[in-house]
Amino acid sequence: MSVAMSGAELAEAIREIDSDAVTDHSDDAVWVTPSSWPDVAEKLRDLEALRFEMLTLLTTVDYVDHFEVVYHLVSLSRNRTGVVKIRCGEGRVSPSVPTAINVWRGADLQEREAYDLMGVNFDGHPNMKRLMLWEGFEGHPLRKDYLR
Amino acid sequence: MGPNFLDNAFFRNIYCNLSESDDVRCSGGGWLGDGLLPGGFEWLAFLITAILMAAILITLVLNASLVFIWAERRLLGRFQSRIGPNRWGPYGSLTPIADAVKTLFKEDIVPAAADRWVFNAAPVIMMVPSLMVLAVIPWGTGTFLADLNVGILFIIAITSLSTFAIVMAGWGSQNRYAMFGAMRAVALLISYEIPMAISLLGVLMIAGSLSLVSVVEAQNVPFILVQPLGFLVFFIASVAEINRAPFDVAEAESELGSGYHTDYSGMKFGLFINAEFTATILSSAVIVAVFLAGGRGWGFLPSQAWFILKMVPVLFFIVWTRASWPRLRIDQILSLAWKGLIILAFINVAVSAILSFIWPAPSTSELWLMAAINFGVLIVSVFAISSWFGSGPVSTPRMSHDEALPRPRPAGLSAGGDS
Amino acid sequence: MTLNSESVIVNVGPQHPSTHGVMRLRVAFDGELVTDAEMVIGYLHRGSEKLAEERTFTQVVTLTDRMDYVASMTNNQAYILAVEKLAGIEPTPRGVWLRMISAELQRIVSHLVAVGFLLQDLGAMGTPLMYTMREREDVLDLFELLCGARITNSYHRPSGVFQDAPDEFWPRLELFMANMPGRIDEYEQLISGNEIILSRMRGVGVIQPDMMINASITGPMLRAGGVDWDLRHRQPYEYYDRVQFDRPIMDESDNYSRYLVRVYEMRESLKILRQCIDQIEPGPARDADVPFVIRPPEGDAYVPIEGPKGELGFYLVSDGGISPYRCKVRPPSLINLTLLREMVIGLPMAAMIVTFGTVDINMGEVDR
Numbered sequence: 047m048s049v050a051m052s053g054a055e056l057a058e059a060i061r062e063i064d065s066d067a068v069t070d071h072s073d074d075a076v077w078v079t080p081s082s083w084p085d086v087a088e089k090l091r092d093l094e095a096l097r098f099e100m101l102t103l104l105t106t107v108d109y110v111d112h113f114e115v116v117y118h119l120v121s122l123s124r125n126r127t128g129v130v131k132i133r134c135g136e137g138r139v140s141p142s143v144p145t146a147i148n149v150w151r152g153a154d155l156q157e158r159e160a161y162d163l164m165g166v167n168f169d170g171h172p173n174m175k176r177l178m179l180w181e182g183f184e185g186h187p188l189r190k191d192y193l194r
Numbered sequence: 195m196g197p198n199f200l201d202n203a204f205f206r207n208i209y210c211n212l213s214e215s216d217d218v219r220c221s222g223g224g225w226l227g228d229g230l231l232p233g234g235f236e237w238l239a240f241l242i243t244a245i246l247m248a249a250i251l252i253t254l255v256l257n258a259s260l261v262f263i264w265a266e267r268r269l270l271g272r273f274q275s276r277i278g279p280n281r282w283g284p285y286g287s288l289t290p291i292a293d294a295v296k297t298l299f300k301e302d303i304v305p306a307a308a309d310r311w312v313f314n315a316a317p318v319i320m321m322v323p324s325l326m327v328l329a330v331i332p333w334g335t336g337t338f339l340a341d342l343n344v345g346i347l348f349i350i351a352i353t354s355l356s357t358f359a360i361v362m363a364g365w366g367s368q369n370r371y372a373m374f375g376a377m378r379a380v381a382l383l384i385s386y387e388i389p390m391a392i393s394l395l396g397v398l399m400i401a402g403s404l405s406l407v408s409v410v411e412a413q414n415v416p417f418i419l420v421q422p423l424g425f426l427v428f429f430i431a432s433v434a435e436i437n438r439a440p441f442d443v444a445e446a447e448s449e450l451g452s453g454y455h456t457d458y459s460g461m462k463f464g465l466f467i468n469a470e471f472t473a474t475i476l477s478s479a480v481i482v483a484v485f486l487a488g489g490r491g492w493g494f495l496p497s498q499a500w501f502i503l504k505m506v507p508v509l510f511f512i513v514w515t516r517a518s519w520p521r522l523r524i525d526q527i528l529s530l531a532w533k534g535l536i537i538l539a540f541i542n543v544a545v546s547a548i549l550s551f552i553w554p555a556p557s558t559s560e561l562w563l564m565a566a567i568n569f570g571v572l573i574v575s576v577f578a579i580s581s582w583f584g585s586g587p588v589s590t591p592r593m594s595h596d597e598a599l600p601r602p603r604p605a606g607l608s609a610g611g612d613s
Numbered sequence: 614m615t616l617n618s619e620s621v622i623v624n625v626g627p628q629h630p631s632t633h634g635v636m637r638l639r640v641a642f643d644g645e646l647v648t649d650a651e652m653v654i655g656y657l658h659r660g661s662e663k664l665a666e667e668r669t670f671t672q673v674v675t676l677t678d679r680m681d682y683v684a685s686m687t688n689n690q691a692y693i694l695a696v697e698k699l700a701g702i703e704p705t706p707r708g709v710w711l712r713m714i715s716a717e718l719q720r721i722v723s724h725l726v727a728v729g730f731l732l733q734d735l736g737a738m739g740t741p742l743m744y745t746m747r748e749r750e751d752v753l754d755l756f757e758l759l760c761g762a763r764i765t766n767s768y769h770r771p772s773g774v775f776q777d778a779p780d781e782f783w784p785r786l787e788l789f790m791a792n793m794p795g796r797i798d799e800y801e802q803l804i805s806g807n808e809i810i811l812s813r814m815r816g817v818g819v820i821q822p823d824m825m826i827n828a829s830i831t832g833p834m835l836r837a838g839g840v841d842w843d844l845r846h847r848q849p850y851e852y853y854d855r856v857q858f859d860r861p862i863m864d865e866s867d868n869y870s871r872y873l874v875r876v877y878e879m880r881e882s883l884k885i886l887r888q889c890i891d892q893i894e895p896g897p898a899r900d901a902d903v904p905f906v907i908r909p910p911e912g913d914a915y916v917p918i919e920g921p922k923g924e925l926g927f928y929l930v931s932d933g934g935i936s937p938y939r940c941k942v943r944p945p946s947l948i949n950l951t952l953l954r955e956m957v958i959g960l961p962m963a964a965m966i967v968t969f970g971t972v973d974i975n976m977g978e979v980d981r
Contacts, residue, residue, distance in 0.1 A: 049848055099826045103915065104942040105928050115930065118915055120942075122826060122840065125847050129915075138922075152829025154951050163662070178980060187872040189665050274743035370623045374962070378814050397759060417786030418887045438740060440809060448631045449966050520809050521736025523963045524645060537642075591870075594841045 050074060051128040059096055063089040068117035075129040081145050083132060087149040097121045098128060104157060106164040108190045113141040113166055142167035163188040208246055212239035247339055251328050259471040260290040266513050273517035297464035305368060305457050312366030317465035320359035323352045324472040331479050332407045334489035334497035345406040349480060350391050354437060357383045360454050368456040377451025378524050379444035382434060385528050389535035390431035396424040396546030397484055410488035415561040418485040422572045423542040425485045427535050431475040439516035443524045478508040534579050541575045620648050627656045631734045631966045634976030645961045647725055647817035650954050657980035665940035670696050670907050673940060675959060678765035680979035683726045683948040687717035687920045689769035694850055694916040696771050700909035705900050708773020708849050710893040714766055715759060717882045719880060723750045723921030724875040727973040731872060732804060735813060741804055748796050751789050758782045771907060773899030797879055813868035818956050818968035824864060828951040832923025837874045838866035844919040856888040868926055871971040906935050942981060946974040
């Protein structure tokens with residue numbers, strides 16, 4: 047039994063949910079489109095074959111020309127892990143991704159942290175405020191262009 | 195001045211030196227000779243004597259609270275497997291003095307938003323009840339300030355004054371933590387006054403007097419044996435009244451910072467602390483007088499020494515409880531008072547009433563008989579109350595066992611290398 | 614006449630004895646009861662993730678020490694496992710065993726601190742805290758023998774550990790292992806059966822297991838809710854598949870079960886330590902061929918481990934350079950706080966403090 051679902055397996059599963067969702071996949075991750083994400087996330091959690099009950103890690107990476115949001119999912123009942131990535135903010139313009147808080151409550155603080163430090167906006171989050179830094183802080187320090 | 199003042203050996207020793215009294219108990223004068231003041235100045239002799247006595251006792255008790263602070267800190271150190279204060283003086287015995295000096299020199303801060311009058315008056319008022327209780331405690335045979343014939347009533351009335359001080363401190367500070375502490379303290383003090391007063395009724399029925407001197411005289415058998423249930427309730431209630439663990443919700447440093455005296459500094463804070471420790475000493479003195487036969491002991495030590503010796507285990511027990519038990523929650527404390535202690539106190543009153551109806555003036559052997567009956571009542575009623583209050587059986591974790599070794603390592607995860 | 618009342622808003626923290634550092638809670642009270650709570654954090658934010666982008670992969674180890682500063686070894690371990698996965702480094706067997714020994718010792722320390730400060734929150738005048746600190750000192754002495762540091766260890770390195778354990782380490786470890794079971798029994802006698810503890814902690818702060826899973830809560834909290842989820846068992850890393858241990862599981866999911874699970878996990882850690890000592894093999898403690906400055910290939914890696922407070926992991930992205938392109942921690946302390954508001958609403962103030970204590974957070978890790 048494989049613990050980590052390969053990108054191909056996951057891509058296959060997601061294509062069954064929404065045929066247009068997957069844009070790419072690698073050995074261990076799959077890329078989906080932001081618009082399909084709320085639907086895909088709910089199915090990833092609820093479908094009997096997948097059952098990713100827990101979003102363990104949500105993070106963002108600044109790849110200079112675009113941003114990437116990385117979701118590490120775990121299925122406790124299946125003992126499997128999966129990685130889903132979303133590209134957003136092409137050309138560094140207003141990166142935003144639909145929130146996953148309605149599917150996984152655990153996204154709450156992690157999305158706020160990502161917004162605070164990386165400036166990725168999570169649409170639909172009920173409390174999109176800064177978490178670590180104070181209100182009124184300028185810029186998002188984890189971005190590569192943040193002056194140090 | 196009534197003649198009963200001269201029964202007080204403590205008073206007589208000073209008074210007879212000063213006045214030319216022709217009372218027979220003053221015959222031969224004092225040890226300094228007869229009458230330093232001319233005749234007709236008995237009132238002055240009385241005044242001087244009274245002030246001197248009060249000053250001596252207050253000084254002694256305040257110093258005793260310093261000793262108690264040191265003893266408590268050393269004891270807590272031992273309970274907590276550490277050394278405790280050991281820098282100033284032998285075994286750190288001068289630490290409280292160093293602390294007192296430090297407290298005196300600290301800046302006295304009054305918060306800008308505070309109600310100055312209330313804020314400044316609170317620590318002073320806090321000291322008053324603990325010092326006034328001093329007056330009626332019989333420290334030994336003939337050693338007391340005043341033998342009030344309502345002594346016990348006086349104690350209960352006076353100790354409830356500290357409620358005012360705490361509310362004033364909490365209100366005057368304009369601090370929410372202080373206010374929380376004050377509200378808790380009021381709820382606690384008012385609730386515990388009731389079981390405290392009721393638990394003493396049994397003692398009064400047997401002793402037939404409210405005067406502490408008569409209560410001590412009535413104890414041919416210490417009342418801790420004759421009135422075990424009354425002692426239990428009174429002890430718990432007095433620990434609650436003096437805000438010590440496990441009833442220290444008014445301070446509750448893990449929840450409220452330090453409760454009603456959060457905003458106090460310098461000597462005002464010192465007064466609060468001193469009042470707290472003085473109150474502890476005095477409540478143990480009351481317990482000794484009412485339940486442990488006061489200064490009565492065997493002849494090889496003076497009665498005052500017996501009194502103080504008996505206070506030591508009571509104080510030790512209070513410190514011990516503080517070291518080992520966590521704090522109760524305020525709602526649990528109140529339900530303990532209203533649902534537990536008051537019921538126990540009333541059971542005690544009922545049983546004592548029946549017993550003192552059977553033996554109106556008990557002899558020593560009859561007191562022993564009462565003790566036996568009351569111990570039976572104690573065991574039954576405490577068991578009943580605690581099985582009502584107590585929590586159910588404790589569950590332990592179930593152990594989720596492994597399958598046999600070596601377990602299969604899932605593909606894709608290794609010690610770190612191959613993926 | 615109607616009684617007008619309004620709720621009082623109190624700032625619990627950032628300077629408060631029971632917020633375990635510089636946590637701030639804005640709490641609305643109705644009398645003693647909590648009606649609303651909001652978490653304000655960031656007072657200890659040091660930008661560790663940004664700092665990591667400026668250091669070499671090995672230098673970042675020192676930053677991980679300062680995240681969860683009562684469990685430095687497990688932080689080191691989680692980071693090093695991610696680096697090894699990213700760079701494809703194979704650790705030496707002795708190094709892995711030493712890492713497991715230090716990590717299990719650190720788990721004991723972390724649980725000791727959690728239990729001690731929890732009892733402090735309950736108002737126990739520091740006695741249990743002093744007892745747990747006494748045992749913590751023993752472990753810190755062992756760490757001092759291992760690496761010279763007591764708190765900020767920086768002991769783990771890619772391919773193993775920084776240095777082999779000295780000879781005097783092993784008898785000291787044996788002594789500790791001989792003492793510890795009796796000490797844990799002592800805590801249980803002092804704490805577990807105490808009526809006040811039971812009445813204050815049982816049935817308080819209950820949270821449903823499916824809610825916890827949905828909110829990504831892991832570690833002892835989840836196991837106290839009846840979910841048998843321990844990454845050492847379910848997704849074994851290092852040599853955890855070669856040791857046998859039980860997972861204490863409780864179904865109550867209240868404050869008391871969270872406390873008791875931690876106490877029992879200390880015993881299981883001792884079991885694991887015993888098996889590690891029996892199975893450790895001679896050899897180099899690290900691979901001398903692994904350079905100090907490593908250049909992992911482009912890619913990303915995430916290895917979750919079972920930290921003392923929950924799932925702990927580092928998500929590393931490499932662009933082929935000498936320092937991480939992105940270094941993201943999965944902080945169990947922060948994520949376990951997700952449901953704090955739901956847990957404390959309706960509780961009295963004292964129970965709120967205790968519930969907060971049983972989550973067992975470390976502000977160094979929450980804020981990073």
